[in-house]
Amino acid sequence: MSVTDAPQGSAGTPLLSIRDLEVTFRTESGSATAVRGVSFDVHAGQTVAVVGESGSGKSTTAAAVIGLLAANGSVTAGQILFEGEDLAALGPDAMRRLRGSRIGMVPQDPMSNLNPVRRVGAQVDETLQDTGVVRGRRARARTIELLAEAGLPDAERRAQQYPHEFSGGMRQRALIAMGLAARPHLLIADEPTSALDVTVQRTILDGLTDLTDRLGVAVLLITHDLGLAAERADRVVVMYRGEVVEEGDARSILTEPRHEYTRRLLAAAPSLASRRIELARHGVEVGGTPEQDLLVAPAPATGSTPATATAPRRPAEPQDAVRPLVEVDHVTKVFTIRGRGLLGRSADFTAVDEVSLAVPRGRTLAVVGESGSGKSTVARMMLGLLEPTSGSIRFDGADVVQRDRSGEVAFRRRVQPIFQDPYASLDPLFTVYRTVEEPLRAHRIGDRASRHARVRELMEQVALPAGLLRRYPAELSGGQRQRVAIARALALEPELVVCDEAVSALDVIVQSQILRLLAELQERLGLTYLFISHDLAVVRQVADEVCVMQEGRVVERGTVDDVFDAPRTTYTRTLLDAIPGRDLDLGRPA
Incomplete structure (x- = not known):
């Protein structure tokens, strides 16, 4: 589908005009077309978000614009017309001169894109020198200015x-400082905050919006979160x-989507599901279509409508009617941090x-809670992987x-974890069958035939075809890998499953x-979940009760509706206000 109309408020020739773009990769089994017939425009000073799940071609399109396709791609x-020049026809040297100076980029994973053995300032300095902005001593001074401009306190240090x-x-x-160092006309931000x-x-x-607005830089934002895109982009x-x-403006996409996808x-x-719950609880009719509503969970959350929840939540019961499976009582965990150098003094850190x-x-x-709030440390102590410094945990x-x-x-049989990164938590040398069977083998449960039957039963429970049993983790998608991790966690029929950021790495x-699957398994098997997350939008859909942690302490607790509708602490309100799309108007257009 080609959409070439300029957005309202923009005039003249687009800064970037992509026309009928096709990108093909050479593989051992032949050519594979990853992008076909893509057309859209980005005007000067405009933010355009490209949205889609992994494999949709959004990052490949961005890589084609900046000339960073893999060696087997072309x-x-x-055409990729940038300021009237066809980038697809430029040679490597010309693209190298353009990259960084006229088109900047902020990649997804900062740890993978920063050299771990070079100081941060030296890497910003290198960007300035390579793009010819400033050289020598002036580059060092400009580096500190750029880091401060990007919001780093004490930039010189x-x-x-x-x-x-x-x-x-x-x-x-x-x-971000490196991407904007040469004051480019276009900045490509590929999942910059995922x-x-x-x-x-x-x-x-x-900070990025403030900088680009002030500098008049156009932004091509790549993301899988439509709520984030609608909040931040013009189109x-x-x-x-x-x-x-x-393609369209954010308002029309949110309230009158035309395509099923x-x-x-x-x-x-x-973020949008959380917003729908909030609006529905206040009696606001939410925009959308019957087809959209059917794609959300059929069971209503407490106090909400069927069209607002991703996972069914049970009706509230009196607190003393449900006996706790796990009780954490005044638990403290203190780590000893070693000082630098041979004579460095150690210090205690209360996590x-x-x-x-x-x-x-x-x-x-x-x-x-945020990173460093102590939530994962609590989870590891509940799993018995860390011992509390004081206090008690009863299961x-x-x-x-x-x-x-x-x-x-x-x-170990009654408590099982599901970790954040399914690729890191699965042995890359084990097949799916061996991965799911391993807990049964380790606990000497059943014979070979019964274990085989149990593995196939678990695959059916997590909605994976038996044909995947001979595959390795590298041959699976992220969602399939996480389903395998869930199947492994369920192999021993646990009562408590600890989900530590179990969906944060997924589209x-x-x-x-995955959230729907976890809810269905809980309903069917009577599972108890401890759900660790920094994403309150996800929590609103899946949790019965919420415990908010800040700097190692519990600052608020209550039912999910109480915490979201009437937060008592400033910190909780800050977390809620940070949900992308929280203030979007999803009411039906007049």
Whole structure:
């Protein structure tokens, strides 16, 4: 689908005009076309978001614009007109001169895109020198200015540090400084905040928007979150399987989506689902279509309508009616941090400070907070992977720490984790069958035939075809890998499943499918979930109760509706306000 009309308020020739773009990759089995017939415009000073799940072709389109396709990829048809010049026809040397100076880029993973053995300032300095902006001593002074401009405090000192000494948000700010170093006319931001907490994400995007607005830089934003795109972009381009299926201004995309895939993205985006719940609870009729509503969970959340929840939530019960499966009582965890050098002094760091909480049996307790709040440390102590410095953790009445060998084995069978990165948590040398069978083998459950039958049963439970059993993790999509991780966690029929950021690395559609699967499994098997997340938009859809952590302490707890509708602390309100699309108007147009 080609959409070439200029947006309202823009005039003249587009800064970037992509026409009938086709990108093909050479593979061992032949040529594969990843992008076909893509056309859209970006005008000066405008932000255009390209939205789609992994494999939709959005990042490939961006890579073609900046001339960074993989060695086996090439533009095989169409034009990429930038300031009237066809980039597809330029040679490598010409593209190298243009890249950075006239087109900048902020890539997705800052740790992979910063040299770990070079100081951050030296890398910004190198960008300035390569693009010919300034040289010598002036480059160092300009480096500090750029880092400060990107929002890094104490920029002169930070310039002397290495990437591993930066937080994720600080590393992303450094990449923004590099991307805007030469004052390019177009900035490509490829999932610039996908790995960041919502509050850091908002800070980064606010800073980026302020900078680009002030400098008059056009932005091509690549994202899988339609809520984020609608909040930040002037226009939205939706891609699916290498083609543009819909394009328009944010308001029309949100309230009157024309394509089925756009409706799926709208239904799956956690930020928009959270917004729909909020509006429905206040009696606001939400825009959309019956088809969109059907793509959301059929069971209503407490106090909401069927069209607002991704996962069914059980009706609230009196607090004392549900016996806790896990009780955390005044738990503290202190780590000893070694000082630098041979004579450096060690210091104590309190990661978890006097935390008490209870996980009701058969329900979902979400623990939320920014990175460093202590939520994952609490999860690891509940799993028995870390020992509390003080306090106690009881599982079904028994102390998690004070257990003998037989108690350890029984505990491991009853409590299982699902981690954030399914590729890192699966052995790359194990087939799917071996991965799912491994817990049964380790606990000496059944014979070979019964284990084989159990593995096939688990594959059916997580909606994976038996044909995948002989494949390895590298041959699976992210969603398939996470389903395998869930199947492995369920192999021993646990009572408690600890989900540590279990969907944060997935596209919104896959994320929605996994959340629905977890809800269905809980309903069918009576599972109890501890759901660790920094994304309150996801939590609103899946949790029964919420526990908010800040700097190692619990600052707020309550039912999900109470916490979202009437937050008591400033910190919780800050987390809620940072949800992308929270203020979007999703009411039906007049």
